[in-house]
Structure formats: C-alpha cells, structure tokens
Amino acid sequence: MITVEHLCKSYNGPHGPIKVLNDVSFQVERGEIFGIYGPSGVGKTTLLRCLSLLEKPDSGDIFIDGEKVSSLDGKNAGHLRLRLGLSVVFQGYNLLNSRTALGNVMLPLEIRRVPKAEARSKAKELLKLTGLESRQDFYPSSLSGGEKQRVAIARALVTEPRVLLLDEPTSALDRETATSILQLVEKLNRIYSVTVLIVTHQIELARSITRRGIFMCPNGKSVEVKEDAVN
Incomplete structure (x- = not known):
C-alpha cells in the first residue's frame, strides 16, 4: 500500500548540506502497524513529514496505493491528504x-x-x-x-482515514500510560483496518504491537527490522 524508494533529503548546515534521509526504502502492507524507530535527531520526523506531504524529498519516490505522491504540490497538502486518506497525529497533540x-x-x-x-x-x-x-x-x-x-x-x-501516521505518540507519557496508548492503537487498527505508521524512539514499547519496521541510523540510512510482536 505504501512504497518508499531510495528517499533522500538534506538540509543546509553551518558547514554544508546535512543528509537526513539517505537512500531510505521500505514497503508497508495494507492494515499493518509499521514502526519507524531510532534515537532523536536521525530523520524520523523528516521522513514522516515527507510521507504526510508536508515536505518534498530531494530525490526518491513515495507511492500510496500505486499513486506517486512525492512529486505532488505541497501547497495543497491538506486536500491531498484527504483524497489519499492520510491522517497525522503530531507531537504536542495540537x-x-x-x-x-x-x-x-x-x-x-x-x-x-x-x-x-x-x-x-x-x-x-x-x-x-x-x-x-x-x-x-x-x-x-x-x-x-x-x-x-x-x-x-x-x-x-x-x-475514517486509510493511513494513520503517529509522531512519537508515547514520548511524553509514563510507561503505564504509554502502554495503554499503544494498546488503543492496536485496538483501533483492528476495528478500522487502518494502516498505522508509528515514529518513535521508544523501540521496546512500540515493538509490542509492531511486527515490522525500519531503524533509522545517524547517517540517514535505514535498516529493516523484522520480529514478531510480543503478546
């Protein structure tokens, strides 16, 4: 349902370009809960912003249900997210x-x-x-x-979106509350068959409900993670 191919994104730093996303590729199946893991500052939120059409990658492609969205005009991001069935929960609740x-x-x-x-x-x-x-x-x-x-x-x-993107949904919560939020996400995933992508640095917690994901590295590369969820 979601395919990311060779995604790259850089920002200007004091000593030249800083590559935040460096040839990132992965695929998310329909109805899956997929994790985007890694410590702070490795490009997880940048990747989410590209997926939610708030930023354009420098190169590479994003496909949602076969439609190439990485080159779409970000000025109409809200309308495009509605048409594509994308919904985002950012840090800070808003x-x-x-x-x-x-x-x-x-x-x-x-x-x-x-x-x-x-x-x-x-x-x-x-x-x-x-x-x-x-x-x-x-x-x-x-x-x-x-x-x-x-x-x-x-x-x-x-x-009733088809895809739900969550940016650090448990970062400001105690462990008990964080666990209850993840259990809620898992429950809603079952009820609505919504595809969920969770961006988080709390890898151990998130892997209680995810079976696949990617780990973002400091060099902007990604490593695939596969492991059965802990029940």
Missing part, C-alpha cells in the same frame, strides 16, 4: 484549547461541512472507543497527557 474534547474531535468533520448531528454522533463514538466518553465536555487544560493523546487520535480517525 488540540484547540477553546474547544472541548468533543469539539476537537468534531472539527475535521465540521471543516468538511458534515451535518452537525452526524459530526457529533461520529465524534462521540470515537471518544467512547478511546475511553473518553466521560471526558467529552472537558477542555484540554483539564485533561492529562494520555487523555490529550487519545483525543488527538480520535480526531485523526473521525474522517
């Missing part, structure tokens, strides 16, 4: 403080002019699935980090 949990989850549907009653019903269903039914009327300032992450995931799934 929730609107002026909206309740329910209001945040409803927002993508409101933007798409979905009738309010339908948007509300879908948002409430997602909040119930993510265990936040009793917190739907709370504002982000009254939610814990784990609850904010659940709201962000619910908001990302309310448009």
Whole structure:
C-alpha cells in the first residue's frame, strides 16, 4: 500500500548540506502497524513529514496505493491528504484549547461541512472507543497527557482515514500510560483496518504491537527490522 524508494533529503548546515534521509526504502502492507524507530535527531520526523506531504524529498519516490505522491504540490497538502486518506497525529497533540474534547474531535468533520448531528454522533463514538466518553465536555487544560493523546487520535480517525501516521505518540507519557496508548492503537487498527505508521524512539514499547519496521541510523540510512510482536 505504501512504497518508499531510495528517499533522500538534506538540509543546509553551518558547514554544508546535512543528509537526513539517505537512500531510505521500505514497503508497508495494507492494515499493518509499521514502526519507524531510532534515537532523536536521525530523520524520523523528516521522513514522516515527507510521507504526510508536508515536505518534498530531494530525490526518491513515495507511492500510496500505486499513486506517486512525492512529486505532488505541497501547497495543497491538506486536500491531498484527504483524497489519499492520510491522517497525522503530531507531537504536542495540537488540540484547540477553546474547544472541548468533543469539539476537537468534531472539527475535521465540521471543516468538511458534515451535518452537525452526524459530526457529533461520529465524534462521540470515537471518544467512547478511546475511553473518553466521560471526558467529552472537558477542555484540554483539564485533561492529562494520555487523555490529550487519545483525543488527538480520535480526531485523526473521525474522517475514517486509510493511513494513520503517529509522531512519537508515547514520548511524553509514563510507561503505564504509554502502554495503554499503544494498546488503543492496536485496538483501533483492528476495528478500522487502518494502516498505522508509528515514529518513535521508544523501540521496546512500540515493538509490542509492531511486527515490522525500519531503524533509522545517524547517517540517514535505514535498516529493516523484522520480529514478531510480543503478546
């Protein structure tokens, strides 16, 4: 479903170009939970930004369902993500403080002019699935980090995407909360058959729900990782 071929990306540094992605290639099957592992600063988020059409690679190709997307115009990234069925949860949750949990989850549907009653019903269903039914009327300032992450995931799934990209979904959470978030991701993957890519430096935790992935190295190269998930 997702094919990445020989992806390269560099940024200008004080002493010349810094190659962040260096001939990265991998394939993700439909409905899979795939890990993009590695320590901080090795290009994981850059790779995610290329996959989500927020940045263009210098060279190489990205195909989603056979369509080449790496050369598409990033100015229309939002429209393209909608058409391709891509949804992204970035670090920091990006929730609107002026909206309740329910209001945040409803927002993508409101933007798409979905009738309010339908948007509300879908948002409430997602909040119930993510265990936040009793917190739907709370504002982000009254939610814990784990609850904010659940709201962000619910908001990302309310448009029924085919692909969900998660950038460090457990990095700011304690181990117990992080484990519960990953279990939630696994549950939602089963329910919605959504393909999930998890960017994380917490490799041991993430590999509890992933069976394949790549490890990003400091030189921008990637190494394939295969191992059965720990049940």
